[in-house]
Amino acid sequence: MTSLSVAVLVVVLGLAGGVAVAIRPRRVSTVDYYLAGRRVGVATNASAICGDYFSAASFLGVAAAVYVSGLDGVWYAVGFAAGFVPVLLFVAAPLRRFGEFSIPDFLGRRLASERVRLVAVGVVQLIILSYLVPQAVGSGITWQLLVGQGIAGLSPYATGVLISTAAIAGLVAMGGMRGTTWTQAVQFLLLLAAVCWLAAAVLGSGFSYGGAVADLSAEPLANPVAEEADQWRLAPEANQLDEAETAHFGEPGARYGRLGQFALIITLVMGTAGLPHVMNRYFTSPTGTAARMTTVWVLGLAGLFYALAVMLGTAARSMIPGAIDDHPWLAELTVDGVLRVPEHALPVLGRLYGGTAGLGVVAAGALVAVMSTIAGLLLAAAASWGHDVYERHLNPRASQRQAVWAGRGTVIVVACATAGLALALRPESLSALLPSIVATMVTWAFALAGSALTPVFILTIWWRGTTAAGAVAGMLTGGTAAVSMFVAGTLTGDRGLGEMLMTPTLVAAPVAALVTIIVSRRGQPPADTEAMWLTMHGTAADRQAERLARLTVQRPARRPRRRGTTDAQR
Template sequence: MAINWLSVVTIIGVILATATFGILATRIVRTTSDFFVASRTVGPLMNAAAISGEYLSAASFMGVAGMMMKFGYDVLWYPIGYAAGYLFLLLFVAGPLRRFGAYTVPDYAEGRFNSHNFRKLAVIFVMVIGFFYMLPQMKGAGVTLESVLHVPYWVGVVVVGIVITMNVVLGGMKGITFVQAFQFWLKLFAIAVPIFIMLAIFGNYRQHVEVGQMLEIPHFLENQTLTYKAETHLHFNELTSLTPQQNGRARTQAGAEISLVAEHPLEVAAGELVLIDANRLFFEQGQSVPNAPTGQNWGSPFGPLTGDSNSTHGLSLLYTYSLIIAIIFGTAGLPHILVRFYTNKDGRSARHTTLLVLALIGLFYLFPPIFGVMGRVHTPELYASGTTDSVVLTLPSKVTPEWLSLVLGAVVAAGAFAAFMSTFSGLLVSVSGALAHDIYGKILKPGASGRSKRLAFQLAAAASGCVAVIFGLFVDKFDINMLVGWAFAIAASSFFPMLILGTWWKGLSKVGATAGVLAGGILSSVSIILTMLLGEADATRSSGSIVRGIDPLIATLLAQPAIWSVPLSFLTMIAVSNLTYDQIPEEVNQIMLRLHAPETLGLRTDYINEV
């Protein structure tokens, strides 16, 4: 496929616009408060657009559509959960958090429980969640440039990492506020306009589609030659003919080893075929597409792992409930989102911001699932290549005339680039703020000047960006949304219980809060890391990453731990707090008053107040 040079131009335009905002921000960023919380002067609409731009990551722009195509209607829980999480922020967290007036989540942890040690623990989990959430942004960067420029995956990871890190180093929080607000509107335009145009061109406005049509086995719409790595699993739904392009070996579902002879057609029965050696396979138009979920596997709302008709998992409903818990509660525990509420003027403004965010992201999430459904019909070859995450970038190429295809491709490429750029920026600010403000400014050098803290922030951003790039090189085999689900699970298991109980229950002791964060955060992190290291994560399979060879219940609870780690964290905090009632801060009543008293009473004072 030829390079869409118009896409290259739009991507360069997004990069230049982002860099320009960062450079201009250096002229208005003068204080420490500018760097960390934009001097707490951001209005509700601007902040809502910035939060939406930061929140709508590669998982939202590309991952939801890719998983919708790959797994079916069950993944509608992703966009619903992403939006619903803000209800908890609106009702329980946003106002009190802003009234407390800190810079970071560790500030809140220390101020609420009067504990320097708890601050250190909170810093650790800010970095863990931040780096976990950076991984899908790096995956999105690699996939986008790989699709648009046909360059290796690592090129996209490195280029995006350098550009965004530079922008954060230059502008801090005040710089990226304008960038993220701009990028939200760009992403909304890039996801919505192509949908309306493609629906009109493909005839879906007028065409009546029977449910059975969507559940049929997809077939190649044109001849395709696909490249596969060694040990790739291919699942065929019916008798299929393919032609190897080089000699090699394969293993049938029965365990028999067969030889693949170059240029000699081979008929494969329904079932699984494992390519022992790397190979290139030719499929004729009309042949069944391997790894495409069919029937109830694609059309039933039971869970992401039901997409594999040959799955040994069997507990998809449990996985789905766990996923819902992770993405709804995890939203209220994401440190890079929470820090944005500190940029509002007061608690009332923070609540208005949250309400606007609900409207903005709710509007956005109407469109990615449509991309996924249309991709199943018009780009079925993505199942066979294991690249459903790129359906948003690939689908416009099916549009005619060619000039319109190029224009739409350029628009969605710019939107995809903006998606991971804005989220990665926010994550870098969050992690760098934790390192510079909480570790350097509060632990290593408590008397540091504002200038030295800003320098520490810039150095931390540069170092964190490099680490994210390195880790991002090794996650190309995981689905974008699966990586995001893991980050949300850790956030839901650590910060969410601490914020809810710490804000609304004065009986929470510092020992109880510490024990709960440790229990939920560590155990969920260990479960996820075990799944990443030991589980199968072949992108061509529709079963996701899961540890095989153990009890399905245990495998499910490891793959998505939120269903047990979140209750465990809550119960641990409550139980330990009841046993350590003497560890509740003496000034807890004053703290609760600061969190909940209306601004009109004039009782609010910022916990951190620097210039």
């Protein structure tokens, strides 16, 4: 099993590496390294954004959340997909028209403040790190199931974390945005192919989604709980909507109460517009119209992908218990027919329907999803530190080559920090506490982005009165509120009030927006706000008229020629 599965993974990584090497930037330029020369087409950019966005939380986490929580797990799919609606309506086109390198760069120039830029860099780095860690955890979980063996005395989990992080850090450092864009596009197509194949195999076996939901809902929902070391039992899930009842697969309440369900969706929808690695991709589009059309494509692809993920999570819950007699290896992964680690749902389905090769395809798809997202996050970290900090503050006279190498150094440092944090976690010990380790941890990153960055980001785009002081106050308030609520939620537990505290955007985002407005009202916006507003929101005709007017003002008017004189006489 191991050799064939690893061979599939090696082929995928070899293909991604070959693409990165073949189209790496030939010129040492920050525009080429960070933005691929701003020449990425709609279809290519949409595929690359999907590669960025459809992370371990999407491929492993959504199916796992559905597997363990039933209908409540579907909220992850709804929130992840719907997050691009506000991006389409409010962010994509104005952001690209303004045209910078990163979110901190956009905020710093729009508000004419280096303080805003530096505070935004700090917030962006926290978001990136909180998003990177669950990706690395997902790679360790997948390697553990795919290979089951460690290297150089390391555990299988640690081996997967280190190999995936090191491999993708090398590809990003070498290929920059151009290489990463095409690598992510290819990786997304491979990921989508793996999901479509598995869905076709499941449906071809006679699986019925409606029938499966009805059958699973006939009995109370129960999941494995660790009592002692290697001692597990199934425990029924309480219904959060009615504590006197037990939860059922096809009904809400298995994980979240009414407020918790709403808070989760708001957190995911608001957080998408503040994700640095996703928003940075819009700077690579050639025009604002192309950025908007890219988002339309992403919405369509996201709808297809998450619908299949929900179906496959349901299929795993329905079909795995009946397959244990014919597949004894499942006994090591399950407790009375239920997987101990929900993230194993899709890889196990792959092995059931495709044998060793099927496991290799699905597990390779999972690792591709992980590494594609890690690539985008590392590149966003490089743009933030290399351009916004090193190039503008630490070494303002840096050459293009020095700035690019600063970004490459950032990639390596952030990758090492991510691997260290991921190695400190024990996924099986967290499985009993969280519906899906990967999906829940990524939700924290969405909450931080949606609380600290998105409110200020959207106000800066759509409200002329936003000031630098207001933006700083809003980001600090939103970030502090989100982290404080996380800590309180951890102490309270994930039931009742705790479930809202663990998804704090519903409270933290309005507070951040209110603080931004109040503080901004007490100051004056930048002097050139109108010109920047026209750049972001003016029509093509408006922008052309402004350019002509500027040229007319700058060109000195010719004095009228007096009658009877020549140019020489004048």
